Amino acid sequence: MSSNPPAQSPAGARPAVDGPRPAAPAVSPPPPATVTCTIDGKPYTFPRGTLIVNAVRQVGHPIPYYCYHQKLAPVGACRVCMVSVLGAPLTRPGMGPIVTTGCTTPVFEGLEIETMSEAAKLARKQVLQFLLINHPLDCPVCDKGGECDLQDFTLGYGPGVSEFAERKILRRKADDLGPFLVLDQERCILCQRCVRYENEVTGEQNLVLKERGDRTVIDTGRGEPYSGYFSGNNTELCPVGALTSRTYRFKARPWDVRPVATVCQGCAVGCNATVNLRGDRIVRLLLRDNPQTDGGWLCDRGRYGFGHTTAPARLDRPLIKRNGELVAASWEDAVSAAAAGLRQGAAVLGGGRLTDEEALLLSQLVRVGLKTNDVDWRVGYQTFAAPEAVGMQGAQIGDIDGADLVLLCDTSLLEEAPVVEIRLRRSAGRNTSVIDLGPVRNFRHGPSRRIACAPEDLPARIAALTPDFQAAKSPLIVWDGRGGEALAEAIRGLGARVLVPAEFNNARGAEIAGLVPDALPGYHRLDEAAVFSKAWGAAVPSATGRHTQAILAATGGDVQALYLVGANPLRTFPDGALAAAALDRVGFLVVQDLFLTEAAHRADVVLPALGPLEKEGHVTNMSGVRQAVRRIVSGPSGAKADGEIFRLLAAALGATLADVPAEVASEPVRLRLPAGSASTPPGEGLRLIVRPALFAGGGTAAHDPNFDPVRGGTVVRLHPEDAAELQLAEGDAVHLQSGGTALRAVVSKDGGVARGYAVLAAHVAGVQGLGPRVRVAPARAEVTVG
């Protein structure tokens, strides 16, 4: 391997590095796609642009590195990946090999790399000695001990002793950065992985470098608490013990945890994760890269949302209401009481949090055991889960990367499918233009075209975007299914693929399993009931059932009994007054849940269920990807998996549950959507809109002790000018009054909210009981009276 042929010389154009930077413009003639170089005397061929650090790793000559990371752009900060290289243009003819960093140098034709030359070994040794100058040497105390790159590489490549005899610089230790992060500035080696992650991946810049020279430290910009949804990824990026997580800190060592691969069920993205167990206790979740779903990141709700498995409030035995009080009962008594109560005029709500298999069992139980089609998983704002079911073309999560136009239709990816927002942030800065449509600004970490409008004006505004969509090559619409048929029709008119973040983690699995009033499993039409009757060995009703609104309205009349499966309409259903009245009116109420929710308090029978990390099965994510979930922990001993409860109930009702017939072949049914309101609600005061917030509610997060630090009081977001008009400052306590009901909240000024609106988080107690307009009054007077 001597000199390069001039045509292949990379001297003219610097080859693109294999980080996330865009490729350098090609020069003519285009250079060959591969280059051949020698590593430790043997020739190898690599794709052009491969970095030396990756090339030597691929052929099994590991060299140490800290600052380099596959998912981040190279920076060359730690200087520990030193190798000897020989070949123009790095060295002139007649010159010997030089030592350079492998993470910033791409391989080129004729390059000779020596990984273990004396010069390279000495350079690494000296760099490691420098890195350890101010690093405390108390590995036994450090939380990273056992999985620390600094430990491993110092042992493998570093010096045995330090020549540094002076005092180490002391810095801040065990510093609480935010609800989940702990920073130890002494242990930081300034590789800047976290800083680059905050820059390149999340774009939030929560962590920055401060000061200069040997005083440089990592910190938040002005020393404020870390405030993002993606802080946990920093603890996995950090190669040393500088950034650790509050929940895992000192809980275990890497050698005493057992890793189990599963899928996060916090939302409908379906991020892959590895659960680490110590004994039978979950100590942490680590990311497990799946390009189809998570793209290699986890949000904090997914990463830390395992506290509910051991929460003391978990239901661990069935309860039956006797003399107005819920008392513990045996499973036999509870199931037979539930079956007796559900025998006549029952309807079922919920199911969006079940596994696919359980949803299918419930679907059969409803048709065969309860002999009705009055079943609906849609107990919140979302009106459908699969775009295909309402005549739209569905998109994959990964389609965001290649889309040139993304319309956020009154939908926040950050609050509803956080990890997907990371993709949008990364592409929004480059070749994707984002249109952020709706009353609240939903995309705040990247360039976007903001169109503020009222919810009922959305269809008209969307129709006006038709020219943009016709000009775009691969447009994409993100819509969470809030609204009605008019909005759906407008979106269909744009002809773009649609991505639907789901309100419940397995909404799509529930919908395809037939937990809707107008379709059987697999979106089969109700006229196919005869085929299902034959396969299930019992009559399947063919009359169209009622959707949630109609079921709730009919309680006390036709609907004599209600079975809520992992559903709490009091917190999730938009018309909270109707939900509250319905649960009061209904003759018999069965609630199946993990916790004693508001709905469960009103129940006649409460059946304790196992949670998402406690049962096997499959879940379908927001773009239709089915993934297996594992039983990681056993959960409360007295609780049962939802599927098992359905079987017990079916047996008590005299029905048997069988497999779905394979021979049904009919055109899939198109789900009916509600009409949706087309006019502004009359009245005075601010218009109330309720939008999802990541940590605000949810079936498990609402009761998860790990989220106690992020669960503040109820926050109402107002436009700063509206707040000024009402003479309210940030953090003021207010009463939101609407009709006869009131809710106490804390003011947060938010320029992203359109004028005239008050925004509250969804799935929070008391929020759904308010009407469409609220009067905001300071709560101070109230306090003095009380």
Added chain:
Amino acid sequence: MAALERVWALGRGLGTTFGYLFKPRTTVDYPEKERPVAERFRGLHILDRHDDGLEKCVGCELCQAACPAHCITVEAAENAPDAPTSPGERYAWRYEIDLLRCIFCGFCEEACPTGAIQLTPRHDLIGFRRSEFEVDKRWLTVPDPRRATAAGPAASGGAGERAPGGPIAG
């Protein structure tokens, strides 16, 4: 002749036995008296303290990792900054040894970076129930010198004088 030879052999054998009556004894009146054990004998464990009373153990779990019999369980927690249990941020809130599983190999002692776990010459492993041999931090940790001076005469710190509940106390 043959009979005489047998009597001679018998007499010689009894003579050997008789001769031992006048030699020094090798047995001792255990447990009233104990023989000294070898200088590096590995017996029952203690968890040592620093002179200022802080526990030497920082809960790093290296002893648990080194233990070939899997008889050590350590769980760590974060020190309260104003009232630390050990130097640094980390201490062991749980430290248990199953003495019946222990093979007294001393690997834990070798692995310990702070010299907290030590094998003493004590070897009297006595108890009536299996549970008595699962000893915890209370049993293992030597008395706090600060507390001993406050309460009265300092305890000698011998293994047998530690908190009751362990095998030796019974």
